[in-house]
Amino acid sequence: MTTILERLLAGIQYLLPHHFLSRLVYRLMRCEAIWVKNALIHLISKAAGINRAEALSADPADYASFNAWFTRALKPGARTFDPGQQAFLSPCDGKISETGPLLENRILQAKGKDFLLQDLLANDPVCPELTNGYFSTIYLSPKDYHRIHMPVAGRLLRMIHVPGRLFSVAPYTARHVPRLFARNERVISVFETEAGPLVMVLVGAMLVSSTETVWAGEVTPTKNKAVSVKDYSAQDIALAKGEEMGRFNMGSTVILLMPPGAVEAVAKPTAGDTVKVGQKLATLSE
Numbered sequence: 001m002t003t004i005l006e007r008l009l010a011g012i013q014y015l016l017p018h019h020f021l022s023r024l025v026y027r028l029m030r031c032e033a034i035w036v037k038n039a040l041i042h043l044i045s046k047a048a049g050i051n052r053a054e055a056l057s058a059d060p061a062d063y064a065s066f067n068a069w070f071t072r073a074l075k076p077g078a079r080t081f082d083p084g085q086q087a088f089l090s091p092c093d094g095k096i097s098e099t100g101p102l103l104e105n106r107i108l109q110a111k112g113k114d115f116l117l118q119d120l121l122a123n124d125p126v127c128p129e130l131t132n133g134y135f136s137t138i139y140l141s142p143k144d145y146h147r148i149h150m151p152v153a154g155r156l157l158r159m160i161h162v163p164g165r166l167f168s169v170a171p172y173t174a175r176h177v178p179r180l181f182a183r184n185e186r187v188i189s190v191f192e193t194e195a196g197p198l199v200m201v202l203v204g205a206m207l208v209s210s211t212e213t214v215w216a217g218e219v220t221p222t223k224n225k226a227v228s229v230k231d232y233s234a235q236d237i238a239l240a241k242g243e244e245m246g247r248f249n250m251g252s253t254v255i256l257l258m259p260p261g262a263v264e265a266v267a268k269p270t271a272g273d274t275v276k277v278g279q280k281l282a283t284l285s286e
Contacts, residue, residue: 006172006176007176013177023221028040037066041066048141050142054075057072071147080276080279082279086285086286087280087283089278090276091254092138092144092147092148093145094138094274095273096272097137098136099135100134100265101132101133102135104131105127109137109179109181110175113174113175113178124158124199130259131260133258134256135255136255136281140248140252142250146248147246148254149277150239150244150245151198155192155193155237156189157190157197158232158233159187160230161219162187162188163225163226163227166207169252169253185203187204196262199255200245200254201257205250207250211252212246214239264284269281
């Protein structure tokens with residue numbers, strides 16, 4: 001895609017009614033009319049290149065709606081979770097947009113573009129602990145498995161919902177929309193781990209009809225227009241490494257954040273590489 005075309009497509013998105021379009025998709029993806037949901041499953045699966053053989057069931061009749069198919073479980077053994085005790089795992093299938101150390105409190109979005117940690121996390125108190133820490137941004141395309149798993153064991157402290165726009169998070173948009181991930185609606189989960197705080201940011205996007213977590217259910221869409229914080233520190237919500245923590249109903253982006261010294265980057269994978277859930281992203285420091 002040429003730079004001029006990329007800029008045009010990104011520019012058009014400023015004018016689109018992001019939330020209205022996403023509400024329409026939300027309803028369509030949950031339509032239970034048999035001919036509608038079966039047609040969607042067949043057509044979109046073929047167009048996106050979804051590997052139907054990996055699904056726990058490849059029969060459209062076993063799914064009430066396209067969304068149920070899109071968030072399908074996989075067959076046992078379809079993904080391998082790195083068994084290393086110090087392995088920091090990929091939480092999802094996707095492609096790494098950027099990864100590495102934060103430059104003080106700035107996160108690299110794409111070549112020539114970065115944004116503030118505080119903007120992404122709505123000035124959450126964890127921000128100072130993450131300065132000069134580690135981050136990894138993973139983009140999920142429509143063909144990917146859309147359940148999100150824990151990269152390391154952790155206990156949930158709080159969840160923050162930040163309303164915002166719903167720009168596409170496709171790579172071309174990340175190259176041309178400044179502060180993309182700090183503009184878009186997002187669900188932020190802060191965990192306590194043995195290596196320090198872990199922050200997982202589930203970024204909403206154009207036509208992403210909702211985001212869920214295993215402890216709260218569907219978090220978005222919501223009519224809430226203000227930043228909301230839910231404190232879970234008094235509850236014992238502990239998730240093991242590799243356990244499911246949430247899911248996207250359509251594709252989007254996950255951003256992982258850890259404090260300095262918590263993990264050591266490995267040679268691979270790096271920006272541009274495809275990853276699978278359970279694959280080793282980095283090594284937890286001893």
